[in-house]
Amino acid sequence: MTPHPVFGVHVPAACPGVSEDLLDPRCSWADPHDYDVRASTLALENGADGITVHPRPDERHIRTQDVFDLAELLRQWPDAEYNIEGNPLQNLLPLVRELCARGQAPQQCTFVPDSEGQFTSDHGWDLDADGARLRPLITELKTLGVRVSLFMDPLPEAMRKARELGA
Secondary structure (H helix, E strand, C coil), X not given: CEECCCXXXXXXXXXXCECHHHHCHHHHCCCHHHHHHHHHHHHHHCCCCEEEECCCCCCCCCCHHHHHHHHHHHCCCCCXXXXXXXXXXXXXXXXXXXXXXXXXCCCEEEECCCCCCCCCCCCCCCHXXXXXXXXXXXXHHHHCCCEEEECCCCCHHHHHXXXXXXX
C-alpha cells in the first residue's frame, strides 16, 4: 500500500490481474498534470491547510511546471501554505528562486538529503558532514522570506544542530 500524495489514503501498489495504471488515479488522466492540479484544488476546497510537493530531478512525481502552476493555484487560498521539498544541492533552489522572483514564494522549503535516483526519502541530513554546505542555502532562503525545515532523523542532538544552522 502506498499513500496517495494529496489525500493520504492508502492505495494498493499491486493487485493480481489489475494494471498498475488503474491503481494510480494520476495515470488514468490524459495529462497527469491536470490530475495534480485538480487533486490539489479538491484538497484545498475541502479544508487542506496547504500543499506539499517534492519535485525530483527525474520529475517522476511532479514536473517543474507543476510547481509554478500550483503556486498560481494557491493564490486563490492566501491562508494555505505551500511547502516545496527536495535536495537543495540538486534542483530545489532554482525553482524557489524563480518563484520568489515571480512574487510566489513558498512559505516553507524542506531540505531533503535524497540522491537523484533514490526511490524515497529514508534518512535525515548528517549535519556534521553537510552543515557547512547547508548554512548559506538556509540563510539565502530565509532572506527571501522562506521558512526552512530540514528532513532529519529523530535524534535530539541533530535537532540542536539544525537550530544552530538556522532551520
